[in-house]
Amino acid sequence: MELKRIRKNNRFLTQRSPAEILIFGFALVIFFGAILLTLPIATQTGEGSSFINALFTATSAVCVTGLVVVDTGTYWSVFGKFVIIFLIQIGGLGFMSLTTMFFVLAGKRITIKNRLLISSSINTDSISGIVKFIKYIFFSSIIIESIGALLLAIVFIPEYGLLQGTAFSLFHAISAFCNAGFDLFGNFSSLTQYVDNFIVNFVVCSLIIIGGLGFAVTSDLIYVRKFEKMSMHSKIVLSITAVLLVVGFIFFFIFEFNNPKTMGNLPIHVKFMASFFQSVTPRTAGYNTVDIAGLTLPSLFLTMLLMFIGGSPGSTAGGIKTTTLGLIVLTVASVLNGKKDIVIFKRSILGPAIRRAISVVVIGSTIVIFMIFVLLCTEPNVPFQNIVFEVFSAFGTVGLSTGLTPHLSIGGKIALSITMFVGRLGPLTIAYAIARSEKHSRENIGNFKLPEGNVMIG
Amino acid sequence: MELKRIRKNNRFLTQRSPAEILIFGFALVIFFGAILLTLPIATQTGEGSSFINALFTATSAVCVTGLVVVDTGTYWSVFGKFVIIFLIQIGGLGFMSLTTMFFVLAGKRITIKNRLLISSSINTDSISGIVKFIKYIFFSSIIIESIGALLLAIVFIPEYGLLQGTAFSLFHAISAFCNAGFDLFGNFSSLTQYVDNFIVNFVVCSLIIIGGLGFAVTSDLIYVRKFEKMSMHSKIVLSITAVLLVVGFIFFFIFEFNNPKTMGNLPIHVKFMASFFQSVTPRTAGYNTVDIAGLTLPSLFLTMLLMFIGGSPGSTAGGIKTTTLGLIVLTVASVLNGKKDIVIFKRSILGPAIRRAISVVVIGSTIVIFMIFVLLCTEPNVPFQNIVFEVFSAFGTVGLSTGLTPHLSIGGKIALSITMFVGRLGPLTIAYAIARSEKHSRENIGNFKLPEGNVMIG
């Protein structure tokens, strides 16, 4: 068999843990992308970018973050932009596929975590099943991105002409679906000029939400349809996503209603759209239709919290993930109600899943706290909230910015690059550690009355 | 029996949960204290304080916080100061005693939590045992406070004369041991004028640390002495306290070394003392020997984190508590090491304790986040970090301030009063909820190999 030969011939791969291979693989893609971006043909001026700016941009693209030290639209050439969108596609779609591949290459049994993910669409754990699953990811992504691009073309082709309009439609559809947050509109403006454009708002929000739900959930939405029959994982993801979107929408609507720096002067129906967009984007898209630096402090603070939560596991999103939040809330509720069992949607949640959720939150918080310290040292005269905001944005691979990133010191750029990388890979490597521990705990599962429900964490 | 008759005759008490009685009792003491502080004889001018300022001060005293809207030394009369120190003594020492009493009055069996606490000093759960325990708390506190006052008198009597010097020694010894953070030195200056006084630094730090360890630990230190033979609770508390003190000390020493606003111009041995003092005080004393508003942003941020952690349970301290932090760190470590059992000092930590720890952190974070939102709305033109700092200080019942509290709006004062009250009672009421759930879980304990170690949480 082909894979067996690869395994046999490649001592490097077999001796490394999947986490190590994954980290190494992503780092390699980033490094290769950075090299390409330093080439003179990558910039509009033809002078070539500094290595640190190229590295930051490549990291941001592969980690589908969207934080930028230079303006994507005006700084990079067509070649540079092609490199960026290619890195985004690898980072976004390749994420799930590569992790599955690495599992196989490293000769590991597919863990419960991955089997759960696959089971809802393709019910097998054979290698052919994995190939089928990866195909499913790629084809469904291409279809969704194409539909998005077609709809965006309605706006962009009349505005920018056939060639540039088509390119813009494709670039932003891919970037939105992969939750990457890169834009080509110049002057770090993101989608602010389309704050009142219904089609752009609708298409981009849809792509962000679908991309952020994860393939397990979208395949449930397509094939299962009925909420009651979906997997517990999908139920939790959909419930929490809905609650966060609604709460964020109401909050932004109230707190930005009269703010002249954001949407105070916009008509009421645009205020509705803008509030919804700002509720969608911190989880973890990175596009914005109003000026983030102009937000009121309560809105800025809410955005930070939403960025930390992020999207759902098995998707293109970052953050601690909706399911982690869900499990933690359920745990607290069960303690306050004096119940031993943690039950949701008629399923018990067991100790290992709880410990996994705590780990993701604690490790996430530790990373964020550490990086805030680092940036407080490297960027001495920046307001506290801007540093905290940028670190949350990088950790959640969100990409929203109060405007700090382009003015970072070299130390700050390196720190934020590491934050993006760790934010993207961190929860996953934890997941591997847990996959190992899961085997132990499976042998020793205590008493539980309801069938156990699996939830993906991290 | 006396207590039985009280129970029988008092339908109000028997029909209420201990948590309700506790909340009601503390609120009553605060309200009564506030009334006393509005009396004309309570202020130096004889005009009487506004009710909101009296309420804030009474809340801060009973909740042993130390945040003040008016300067304690110059605003309140001798009578007012007597009321405040009396409220501090009730809040600080009465805390553990009252909770134990309420358990008996409400006719509840003493829970594992309380039994653990009592067991290390008095090995019984009878009513006579509780009375004995309360006596132990009171007498040991009075002895420690007296020793502290005697030592402080060496400094204060020569400086302020016999009468005022004695009063100052007693007031600050009580306030330090109860982790209350109130001072009489005027102009919101706290202990800044004693930054270079070894006796004041040594005595106040000792009182704060002893007060913050909790009676279970101090009685282990007195009676058991050998670390190996102490309860697991004491071992965890002592280990984490030591680590946090050392880390804080090193951090402040480095980050304030050259800061002219704090200790940049002080001689090196005073820098050592000042760094140690600033490491001790966020957990959760509230005194300071350098200007908090002058701290560098990294130091300010570390102080916030230390305030959130706070002291140890069963003490006069607030925050999420050292044991909570310990259990969470252990949980993450066990997950990363792929182990099912969480083991420390040869004891297993079980699921219920973990869930309790998560609950305290999640509920604590939720309160803090909510109150930051409220203050961001009530205090529009205040820097973000000052609002976050003051909320952490109130929740952890710390009392350190960047100077915001005296300038708060009425809405802000009310919000911060509630934060102090919830911060003081919150984890405890959660503990009650858990005490209920503990009974359930006890019946269903899964498999564990090592004897279970009890840790007090919240």
Ligand SMILES: [K+]
């Ligand atoms: K993003």
Ligand SMILES: [K+]
């Ligand atoms: K205090």
